[in-house]
Amino acid sequence: MQDQPTAAELVEAVAEFIRNHAMPQLQGHTAFHARVAANALDIVKRELEIAPSANTGEAARLKALLGREGTLQELNRELCARIENGSIGLETPGLTDHLWATTLTKLAIDQPNYSGYKRAVEDGR
Amino acid sequence: MIRSSTVDLSVRVTDMGVEENPLSAPLAAVVRNHIPGATGITNLKRLSGGASQETWSFDVTTAGKEPVLLILRRAPGGARDSRATAVPLETEARLIDLAGHADVPVPTVRHVLAPDDGLGHGFIMDRIAGETIARKILRDDEFAAARPKLARQCGEILARLHRIKMESLPPLRTSPARSEIIQYLETYKAHGHPHPVFELAFRWLRDNAPPETTAHTLVHGDFRNGNLMIGPDGVRAVLDWELAHIGDPMEDLGWICVNSWRFGNIDQPVGGFGSREDMFEGYESAGGLKIDPARVKYWEVLGTLKWGVMCTIMVTAFKSGTDRSVERATIGRRSSETEVDLLRLLAPRN
Numbered sequence: 427m428q429d430q431p432t433a434a435e436l437v438e439a440v441a442e443f444i445r446n447h448a449m450p451q452l453q454g455h456t457a458f459h460a461r462v463a464a465n466a467l468d469i470v471k472r473e474l475e476i477a478p479s480a481n482t483g484e485a486a487r488l489k490a491l492l493g494r495e496g497t498l499q500e501l502n503r504e505l506c507a508r509i510e511n512g513s514i515g516l517e518t519p520g521l522t523d524h525l526w527a528t529t530l531t532k533l534a535i536d537q538p539n540y541s542g543y544k545r546a547v548e549d550g551r
Numbered sequence: 552m553i554r555s556s557t558v559d560l561s562v563r564v565t566d567m568g569v570e571e572n573p574l575s576a577p578l579a580a581v582v583r584n585h586i587p588g589a590t591g592i593t594n595l596k597r598l599s600g601g602a603s604q605e606t607w608s609f610d611v612t613t614a615g616k617e618p619v620l621l622i623l624r625r626a627p628g629g630a631r632d633s634r635a636t637a638v639p640l641e642t643e644a645r646l647i648d649l650a651g652h653a654d655v656p657v658p659t660v661r662h663v664l665a666p667d668d669g670l671g672h673g674f675i676m677d678r679i680a681g682e683t684i685a686r687k688i689l690r691d692d693e694f695a696a697a698r699p700k701l702a703r704q705c706g707e708i709l710a711r712l713h714r715i716k717m718e719s720l721p722p723l724r725t726s727p728a729r730s731e732i733i734q735y736l737e738t739y740k741a742h743g744h745p746h747p748v749f750e751l752a753f754r755w756l757r758d759n760a761p762p763e764t765t766a767h768t769l770v771h772g773d774f775r776n777g778n779l780m781i782g783p784d785g786v787r788a789v790l791d792w793e794l795a796h797i798g799d800p801m802e803d804l805g806w807i808c809v810n811s812w813r814f815g816n817i818d819q820p821v822g823g824f825g826s827r828e829d830m831f832e833g834y835e836s837a838g839g840l841k842i843d844p845a846r847v848k849y850w851e852v853l854g855t856l857k858w859g860v861m862c863t864i865m866v867t868a869f870k871s872g873t874d875r876s877v878e879r880a881t882i883g884r885r886s887s888e889t890e891v892d893l894l895r896l897l898a899p900r901n
Contacts, residue, residue: 463877469884502745509750516751522898525748529894532887541817542810542891549901 434474441467472535480531487524526550577669578609578623585662585675586621588613603627603637604793608678621661625673636734637793640664642721644674646769646792653715655708656788679788685776685814689823697785702825704786705774705807706833712789713768713800713839720769725797727767728760731853739860742867748890752856755897761799761846770798775812776822801843804830805850810892811858852896859889 431439444464452460481498488501491514496504508514514521526546533543572595582589595609605627611619626640638646644663651657658676688694726734736753739746772794780788806812808820808827816823821830831842866883868874 459877462881466877466881469881499745502747505747506745506750509747509754512754515754516898522894525751525898526894526900529748529887529890533891536884536887540888540891541813541815542888542895545817546891546895546900549895549899 432474434471437467437471437474441471469536472538476531476535484524484528484531487520487527491518491520491524574607574623574670578607581662581664581668581670581675582611582621586611586613586619588616589619590614593618598622604640605673620678622658622676622678623670623673624676625664626671628671636724636796638723638795640672640674640793642723643792643795644676645721646795647676649715649719650712650789650792653711655712656786658788658790679780681780681782681787683777683780683790685812685823688776688781689814689816693783694781697781697783698824700785701781702819702821702827702829703833705779705821705825706804706830706835706839707837708786708789709771709774709800709803709830710834710837710839712771712803715769717768717797720797723769723796725767726770727763727765727798728756728802728849728853731798731857732756732760735857735860738864742860742864744863744866746859746863746886746890748893749856749859751897752852752893756849756853756856759849761801761849765799765846766840767797768800770796770800770802772796772798772802773806774803775807775809776814777812779822799846799850800840801846802850802853804834804842804847805852806854808847808851809854809858810895811855811888848896852893855889855892855896859886859893862886862889 441464444460444467449457449460449464485498485501488498488505489495492501492504492508494501494504505514516522530543530546530550533540533546537543575592575595578595579591582592589611591612592609593612595607598606598608605623605625607623607625609621609623611621613619624640624643641663644660647657647660651659658679660674660676662675664670664673664675682688682691682694689698732753739749739753771789771792773791774789778789778791779786780790807822807830810817813819813823819825820827827844827847831844831847834842862882863886865879869876869880869883
């Protein structure tokens with residue numbers, strides 16, 4: 427167990443530093459890239475907070491769907507192979523629920539402001 | 552890969568101590584030979600955007616008349632584009648010319664570069680005033696009157712573009728849905744990271760591919776926000792013809808509906824500014840083939856997947872060290888946007 431502050435808190439502090447202190451002193455391309463850098467740190471922060479429990483859920487769904495054990499990487503490769511060969515498809519119970527849950531988690535980390543994500547969240551309520 | 556007549560782009564310092572672009576002198580000579588009344592050029596500057604081609608803006612000075620505002624579109628460093636899917640710039644110039652004669656709004660091509668011009672491969676065309684940045688077109692007051700007209704205009708323009716006689720076209724690759732799928736599947740597999748949603752989309756696209764008998768036409772290949780020059784009066788020019796090919800005309804109608812090109816205006820499927828119905832009406836009223844909405848949706852799915860695969864392979868350049876910018880790195884984290892769009896298309900929740 428690591429000491430305080432948490433990794434997410436450290437990343438948040440660096441993102442705040444870039445936005446509030448570094449960016450106002452930068453111009454043109456450098457200012458633009460600083461904004462991109464701060465946004466990248468936001469992704470890291472959300473991943474640190476969301477991914478651990480979400481990945482556990484994803485692995486559990488994949489094991490149920492595929493009927494086997496494995497790492498997240500192995501299970502995803504197996505799912506891809508079975509979708510490609512047609513043994514798992516849109517009609518397979520649990521597939522679309524699994525893909526929706528996994529994809530919404532990705533977006534919650536990567537791009538929570540994306541229009542398609544926001545609409546999908548509204549539609550799911 | 553053929554590379555010829557490359558031109559040194561580095562800025563040299565003249566004996567006057569003033570930095571001069573090495574394109575200036577050969578370009579001035581070209582315009583004096585090909586633009587009536589031209590005396591020289593001013594305001595030469597490289598425009599941002601268009602990573603695969605160089606685009607330069609410049610003004611031609613004339614004896615006692617208004618300056619002529621032009622664009623030089625040129626291969627990077629003057630060399631020929633090495634990508635398999637891009638048409639040579641000489642072909643692009645020919646297509647723009649043909650499109651103009653078919654009443655598709657395009658800039659007039661003034662001159663196609665010849666080896667003697669010393670500028671490599673490219674062409675010179677009129678500079679059309681207007682805006683290509685989607686966020687401005689979709690939000691600024693200046694375009695408020697144009698926005699409701701754009702979807703119908705896009706339909707009309709595509710109908711005219713698709714009616715260009717096949718026998719008049721320069722040599723182009725033929726790329727129906729099946730070959731597009733194979734091309735992007737190879738790219739996705741080479742990248743190696745598993746994307747179950749992409750697999751589902753590839754499977755759906757293979758199972759639902761349009762029949763081999765689908766009639767083919769000229770396809771623009773990249774008809775979307777960013778490649779349309781818009782003014783307060785509507786579409787002024789269709790730009791960037793480098794991905795033109797022979798294929799299913801519904802491809803162009805589906806591509807402009809991909810959610811990535813709506814820039815947040817999710818309920819305006821055509822480019823974030825209009826409805827499919829308006830675009831389809833414009834298309835059919837201007838003499839286009841009868842619209843098959845299912846096939847347009849098919850191409851929207853394929854277009855969404857294409858953009859998703861392109862986002863994932865951005866990571867390759869980052870990881871290999873070719874481009875270590877944070878901007879390049881984070882584009883990889885945008886492929887999930889296309890996954891949610893693909894699920895909304897193929898497995899809607901409501």
